[in-house]
Amino acid sequence: MSIRLGIIGGGVMAEAILTRLLASQLYPANSLLVSEPQSSRRDFLAETYGINVTDNNQTTLQATEALLLAVKPQILDKVTSQLTLDAVGNYPLILSILAGTPLNRLETAFPNFPVIRVMPNTPATVGEGMTAIAPGTQVKPSHLALATSIFEAVGEVVEVTESLMDGVTGLSGSGPAFVALMIEALSDGGVASGLPRAIATKLAIQTVLGTATLMKETGLHPGQLKDNVTSPGGTTIAGVAKLEEKGFRSAVIEAVKTAYRRSQDLGK
């Protein structure tokens, strides 16, 4: 079978996305090709998922539908300077998940190719990802439909203007790490209160998951949900008051804003 989707960079995000593309049967294993310099990583991906692998980035350009860029933003220039685009017979859709990397830079590196800037997140691994996509100047409705189908296989998709992509990166791109810290801290609080670690972590994870599901399914405002849990003179309001005293909300807001600014800096 011909290669329909090429991926440059076989790291964490590439694996998260390709596992769902396989599970959803959107792409069969033999239609995927991942280019990755580390031989042990190539062997792992080929043996685990049955996909095609190569150490030659140029080979991924044979992809008939799309080429996913999944390397670190800092090495984009190195990667693109080694590609010979004139040798390519077709123009696969370029999907870049590189944090902070603007469309105009990508479109300069891939002249005449349709380019979409994408920001997924790691819950993509279990099909619960949140992806934002921002189309470039050469993108047609068929390209948008293709990008949407690929990223809907890993969760939910929203289309935004490119000016919002750094904010998206600070919130949903980096957000899983912030939520993981919250879960770890909840578990630590449980352990400090005498719970065994395994039970504390189970409680913390299910509390975050259940709260998110409740808000998603009912559309309940976060403030209303907080009010619903806080009995007068009870335990929750005592904890909420302590969070406010310690600047919890301010710390989270600053974390997202700092990640947003870091995404902006990566683009310079």
Ligand SMILES: NC(=O)C1=CN([C@@H]2O[C@H](COP(=O)(O)OP(=O)(O)OC[C@H]3O[C@@H](n4cnc5c(N)ncnc54)[C@H](OP(=O)(O)O)[C@@H]3O)[C@@H](O)[C@H]2O)C=CC1
């Ligand atoms: N991790 C996340 O949660 C998210 C990441 N992103 C973006 O995804 C991109 C990838 O991130 P992530 O998967 O975490 O990073 P990883 O480091 O896990 O993956 C990058 C991969 O690219 C490989 N690589 C290095 N040099 C080359 C090269 N010249 N040609 C081809 N492949 C190469 C690396 O190999 P080696 O290890 O040998 O260097 C590595 O396997 C980044 O741009 C990031 O901004 C976007 C959303 C979320």
Ligand SMILES: O=C(O)[C@@H]1CCC=N1
């Ligand atoms: O930390 C990073 O730069 C990447 C982008 C969003 C999540 N991880």
